Amino acid sequence: MRARWAWTITVIILVGIMFSYTQDELRTTSVLSFSLRYAIPLIIAAMVGLVCERSGVINIGIEGQLLMSAFAGFFGAAATGSLIIGTLFGIGTGLIMGAVFATGAVAWKMDQIISGTIINIIATGLTSFFYAQGQVLPASTPVVAIPYLKDLPLVGPVLFNNGLFTYAAIIIVIFLQIMLFLTIWGLRTRAVGENPSAADTSGINVQRTRFINVTLAGGLAGVAGAYLSLEAAGTFERGFTAGRGFTALAIMIFGAWNPVGAFAAALFFGLTQGVASQLQADEVVDIPPQFINMLPYVLTIVLLAVVAGRVRPPAAVGKPYEKD
Amino acid sequence: MDDELVLEVTGLTKRFPGVVANEDVSLTVHKGEIVALLGENGAGKSTLVKMIYGLYRPDEGEIRIKGETVRLSGPREAIRRGVGMVHQHFQLVPVFTVAENVILGNEPRKLSFIEKRKAIKEVTALAEKNGMAVDPKALVRDLPVGAQQRVEILKALYRRADILIMDEPTAVLTPQETDELLKTMKGFAANGVAVIFITHKLREVLAIADKIEVLRSGKVVGTTTPAEADQAKLAQMMVGRSVLLSVEKSTSSPKEIVLDVVGLSSDSDIGLPAVREVNLTVRSGEIVGIAGVEGNGQRELVEALTGIRKSTATKFAINDENAIGADPHEIHSMHVGHVPEDREKDGLVGQYSIANNMVLNRFDEPEFSRRGIRNMDAVNGLATKLVKEFDVRTPSIKTPANSLSGGNKQKVVIARELSANPSLLIASQPTRGVDVGSIEFIHSQIISARDNGAAVLLVSAELDEVLGLSDRILVMYDGEIVAELESADADRAEIGRLMAGGHAVMAEESSHG
Numbered sequence: 001m002r003a004r005w006a007w008t009i010t011v012i013i014l015v016g017i018m019f020s021y022t023q024d025e026l027r028t029t030s031v032l033s034f035s036l037r038y039a040i041p042l043i044i045a046a047m048v049g050l051v052c053e054r055s056g057v058i059n060i061g062i063e064g065q066l067l068m069s070a071f072a073g074f075f076g077a078a079a080t081g082s083l084i085i086g087t088l089f090g091i092g093t094g095l096i097m098g099a100v101f102a103t104g105a106v107a108w109k110m111d112q113i114i115s116g117t118i119i120n121i122i123a124t125g126l127t128s129f130f131y132a133q134g135q136v137l138p139a140s141t142p143v144v145a146i147p148y149l150k151d152l153p154l155v156g157p158v159l160f161n162n163g164l165f166t167y168a169a170i171i172i173v174i175f176l177q178i179m180l181f182l183t184i185w186g187l188r189t190r191a192v193g194e195n196p197s198a199a200d201t202s203g204i205n206v207q208r209t210r211f212i213n214v215t216l217a218g219g220l221a222g223v224a225g226a227y228l229s230l231e232a233a234g235t236f237e238r239g240f241t242a243g244r245g246f247t248a249l250a251i252m253i254f255g256a257w258n259p260v261g262a263f264a265a266a267l268f269f270g271l272t273q274g275v276a277s278q279l280q281a282d283e284v285v286d287i288p289p290q291f292i293n294m295l296p297y298v299l300t301i302v303l304l305a306v307v308a309g310r311v312r313p314p315a316a317v318g319k320p321y322e323k324d
Numbered sequence: 325m326d327d328e329l330v331l332e333v334t335g336l337t338k339r340f341p342g343v344v345a346n347e348d349v350s351l352t353v354h355k356g357e358i359v360a361l362l363g364e365n366g367a368g369k370s371t372l373v374k375m376i377y378g379l380y381r382p383d384e385g386e387i388r389i390k391g392e393t394v395r396l397s398g399p400r401e402a403i404r405r406g407v408g409m410v411h412q413h414f415q416l417v418p419v420f421t422v423a424e425n426v427i428l429g430n431e432p433r434k435l436s437f438i439e440k441r442k443a444i445k446e447v448t449a450l451a452e453k454n455g456m457a458v459d460p461k462a463l464v465r466d467l468p469v470g471a472q473q474r475v476e477i478l479k480a481l482y483r484r485a486d487i488l489i490m491d492e493p494t495a496v497l498t499p500q501e502t503d504e505l506l507k508t509m510k511g512f513a514a515n516g517v518a519v520i521f522i523t524h525k526l527r528e529v530l531a532i533a534d535k536i537e538v539l540r541s542g543k544v545v546g547t548t549t550p551a552e553a554d555q556a557k558l559a560q561m562m563v564g565r566s567v568l569l570s571v572e573k574s575t576s577s578p579k580e581i582v583l584d585v586v587g588l589s590s591d592s593d594i595g596l597p598a599v600r601e602v603n604l605t606v607r608s609g610e611i612v613g614i615a616g617v618e619g620n621g622q623r624e625l626v627e628a629l630t631g632i633r634k635s636t637a638t639k640f641a642i643n644d645e646n647a648i649g650a651d652p653h654e655i656h657s658m659h660v661g662h663v664p665e666d667r668e669k670d671g672l673v674g675q676y677s678i679a680n681n682m683v684l685n686r687f688d689e690p691e692f693s694r695r696g697i698r699n700m701d702a703v704n705g706l707a708t709k710l711v712k713e714f715d716v717r718t719p720s721i722k723t724p725a726n727s728l729s730g731g732n733k734q735k736v737v738i739a740r741e742l743s744a745n746p747s748l749l750i751a752s753q754p755t756r757g758v759d760v761g762s763i764e765f766i767h768s769q770i771i772s773a774r775d776n777g778a779a780v781l782l783v784s785a786e787l788d789e790v791l792g793l794s795d796r797i798l799v800m801y802d803g804e805i806v807a808e809l810e811s812a813d814a815d816r817a818e819i820g821r822l823m824a825g826g827h828a829v830m831a832e833e834s835s836h837g
Contacts, residue, residue, distance in 0.1 A: 183436045191417050191428050198415035201379075202429030202479070203400030315418070323379070 039270030044224035045248030056193040061119030063245025069225025074236035090226030098218015109320035193314035336385035345371040363539035364759030366729035378402035408485025418465035470501040571792040578607035582779035587638035598624035613794030621803035661746030674726030679707035714739035731762035
């Protein structure tokens with residue numbers, strides 16, 4: 001039932017996009033590009049939540065992980081003068097934050113919500129304290145156009161003329177979809193998230209699986225954070241992740257804990273934001289910008305209210321694993 | 325049976341804080357042998373097999389598997405050495421398919437990818453070879469309990485287990501499924517698999533074991549064979565004193581009607597009719613037993629009668645008081661005691677102390693609280709008295725309920741419900757997972773409640789229990805009461821046939837009672 005709904009909505013949206021493309025090529029392309037840019041960090045951050053929750057760990061510290069790695073990415077790049085080193089700083093910081101969270105939530109079996117909150121508080125504190133004004137990036141991230149594909153109508157300029165992070169996000173989604181449902185890692189990870197005691201008695205090390213997955217997911221948060229400061233904004237401000245880590249969790253739920261589903265959900269979020277901004281810029285609708293900026297948060301609440309109870313989270317999510 | 329020794333355990337000791345779970349336990353198992361581990365709950369059977377399976381590490385002693393002394397680091401190593409275990413609480417992932425559950429941890433692989441088709445083929449072949457029908461592509465959550473257990477067994481066989489541990493495998497099965505399983509286990513033994521079979525059902529032990537090891541308080545107190553032992557002797561070895569296996573009770577003298585139900589219907593969790601137009605009366609001073617294969621509406625009926633589940637009825641009265649639409653608290657205050665089927669889930673709060681569990685549904689009564697302040701002296705006083713009276717074996721009344729053994733947990737529930745002197749007691753599976761000694765005790769408590777004038781409605785999947793305790797027997801099938809029998813003229817085979825959906829030969833018109 002849910003799948004049919006999802007398909008119906010997707011088809012309606014696609015038809016709408018085609019129609020709008022025949023009416024106004026330029027605007028459509030620009031709205032879609034905006035939507036994709038908006039969606040990318042949400043997609044990657046949703047993958048962080050997804051890998052953690054599929055392993056049975058609720059990660060509400062994504063927000064903090066994003067903030068820390070955006071910070072490290074930006075100042076790393078500004079200090080060393082290299083975007084690549086900045087990116088590596090971001091990913092490294094993400095991995096460390098992931099490992100710190102895993103230490104609390106998995107190894108020490110702390111309450112997962114509290115562990116995540118600690119991550120968020122640490123991140124806000126550190127990034128605000130060490131924040132310095134007047135830093136600039138050495139360069140803006142390169143845009144890579146893929147030959148031939150970029151010349152396709154509509155999809156060419158939207159999908160195949162982007163920064164590297166955008167391609168990375170798409171690859172990550174497909175990679176995770178395959179990993180989760182076709183590989184041994186995926187089967188074991190899902191088993192650990194559904195019934196850890198069954199996994200344990202089948203000879204799978206539950207704690208190790210969770211620790212590794214949560215840490216690696218932190219690395220993904222590093223990618224998303226680096227994208228935010230290095231490619232999307234080109235700068236860093238205090239608290240500038242603006243709740244994306246939490247929105248990502250909503251997207252993960254809306255996508256029913258499926259990578260491709262979450263990808264579609266994030267695009268839907270982006271599209272809503274893109275269309276609203278465009279309508280406002282064209283003065284088609286006269287809405288104060290504050291309301292436009294509210295949109296992702298309102299949408300999060302509405303969608304969660306609609307979806308809640310219809311999708312089923314991994315059964316063991318949120319519970320530290322105790323033998324017996 | 326072969327002479328080859330596959331498992332040798334010597335001097336195994338395991339201590340937990342405050343208890344010695346196993347003390348100097350020794351055991352040998354040969355190839356193709358079925359060894360039954362018999363003992364009361366808390367006798368240390370599970371601890372012993374968990375050490376053999378690598379889940380616990382022994383404090384002292386030695387485990388030799390196929391002649392090699394091992395120090396198992398965990399289940400993975402035990403599995404590698406050919407030890408398989410069928411757990412009492414199934415270790416399955418409900419949203420996975422049968423095949424996925426079976427291969428989990430030992431997946432057929434190409435690079436890192438699972439070879440799904442190969443997995444399905446292997447599982448199908450394995451199931452066929454062992455005469456166990458399952459669809460490898462079915463989701464485990466859609467399967468009945470018996471089939472889930474087959475998946476659990478296949479899991480062990482898939483890992484080439486030649487020492488198969490089965491922890492109370494028949495506790496969750498219907499009589500038919502049990503017979504099927506016992507046959508399957510004999511088949512394994514014939515194929516050279518050594519089976520370690522934990523149970524406290526004496527009949528099963530005598531039916532299939534080659535050797536019986538009896539455990540009591542963590543020690544092996546005797547080794548025997550079915551040829552040398554009978555039920556009475558085994559029970560005595562388990563408990564350490566002679567036990568009355570059959571229930572002794574005087575004839576009932578039913579008085580006024582306490583529970584009066586006409587046309588009660590209720591739906592299952594998924595909204596299908598589960599109880600259909602049931603008519604039922606229970607009088608003061610009698611025990612009415614409901615026999616039936618589990619899943620025929622008994623659970624829904626009990627929940628409807630205790631106000632937990634919504635129901636419709638033409639008449640539903642307790643002591644002439646209308647109970648239609650009453651919630652569990654209102655029903656409780658009509659002097660109804662309820663021993664729920666799932667004590668862990670519905671009968672106790674595991675983290676609470678025994679004392680708090682003893683007043684779980686009465687803590688707000690004037691005796692135990694005044695103006696919102698609890699009177700702990702009264703609570704503790706009652707708890708101390710009940711623990712003694714009902715022989716709950718616990719270090720203290722402050723002990724959390726979930727650290728007790730199954731039998732002692734059940735005694736806490738029974739003590740709480742009976743201490744309120746209910747005029748109606750609804751007891752569902754009162755001795756499920758309870759050891760022989762406690763069963764005897766619980767049965768005698770139920771009978772004395774009857775003799776003191778309580779009306780008792782007993783629901784049990786154990787036909788012997790229904791036959792032994794009841795003054796009147798109702799058979800439930802597909803949500804309906806299909807027959808009513810006086811216990812005097814109840815015949816085991818006849819009831820079995822009725823439980824399986826056979827039509828009543830005896831008069832059905834009296835089902836209103």
